[in-house]
Amino acid sequence: MSLIKDLEWRYATKKFDPSKKVDQKLVDEIIKAAWLAPTSSGLQPFKVIEITNQELKDKIVPIAYNQQQVADASHVLVFAAWDNYTENRIDTIYGKITKDRGQDENQYTPYTDRLKKAYLNRDAQENFEHAARQAYIAFGFAMAMAAELKVDSTPMEGFDEKELDKLLNLNKEGLKSVTILPLGYRDEANDWLVNLKKVRHPEADFLIQVK
Numbered sequence: 001m002s003l004i005k006d007l008e009w010r011y012a013t014k015k016f017d018p019s020k021k022v023d024q025k026l027v028d029e030i031i032k033a034a035w036l037a038p039t040s041s042g043l044q045p046f047k048v049i050e051i052t053n054q055e056l057k058d059k060i061v062p063i064a065y066n067q068q069q070v071a072d073a074s075h076v077l078v079f080a081a082w083d084n085y086t087e088n089r090i091d092t093i094y095g096k097i098t099k100d101r102g103q104d105e106n107q108y109t110p111y112t113d114r115l116k117k118a119y120l121n122r123d124a125q126e127n128f129e130h131a132a133r134q135a136y137i138a139f140g141f142a143m144a145m146a147a148e149l150k151v152d153s154t155p156m157e158g159f160d161e162k163e164l165d166k167l168l169n170l171n172k173e174g175l176k177s178v179t180i181l182p183l184g185y186r187d188e189a190n191d192w193l194v195n196l197k198k199v200r201h202p203e204a205d206f207l208i209q210v211k
């Protein structure tokens with residue numbers, strides 16, 4: 001039950017204490033949890049950008065509609081997904097899979113051919129949105145890991161993606177930003193949300209049981 005307790009403890013932090021830094025080892029674990037997240041066909045079509053530079057964090061604040069958490073956080077993680085699927089991207093990960101597993105390099109060719117047929121005929125936006133959905137799973141894992149480590153975080157999609165992509169030069173990497181995850185420690189005295197009850201739909205309404 002400890003994961004449930006951790007998830008009850010976490011909340012979308014509205015005010016971080018800027019004087020409290022998160023130990024890099026804890027941040028590394030949070031990123032590792034994101035790295036271990038499952039993805040569709042194992043393509044892992046996204047990256048995490050870790051930002052500690054104060055000047056850069058400050059520049060993101062107006063892009064994130066003046067959400068001060070970005071500046072006050074100890075570390076800011078940006079989840080950025082592939083802008084499209086390409087033959088090379090699919091072949092690169094499947095090349096690694098066969099190599100790491102000591103398998104024949106053509107082991108998965110029928111499967112990757114099917115993937116290429118499906119993905120390479122779709123438009124870039126549809127493929128980006130599919131990749132972004134994979135990034136969201138990792139984003140959730142990172143939040144849960146942070147909660148387990150008693151590190152506060154704020155899930156964020158309230159920002160201008162195009163502006164953030166420009167600032168971080170993500171287009172050059174073939175990436176587009178999806179979400180931001182500031183990490184730090186809550187400022188108990190000044191966070192309006194910290195003591196408010198966590199509210200969800202009634203559990204009985206949430207679950208539809210089909211027997």
Ligand SMILES: Cc1cc2nc3c(=O)[nH]c(=O)nc-3n(C[C@H](O)[C@H](O)[C@H](O)COP(=O)(O)O)c2cc1C
Binds near residue numbers: 014159198
């Ligand atoms: C994908 C996503 C995007 C969100 N974007 C923001 C945001 O930009 N700024 C913010 O303060 N909270 C943001 N939130 C926080 C939600 O409002 C919050 O998670 C929700 O109200 C539930 O509250 P809790 O996280 O405190 O349990 C976001 C949450 C998610 C999951």
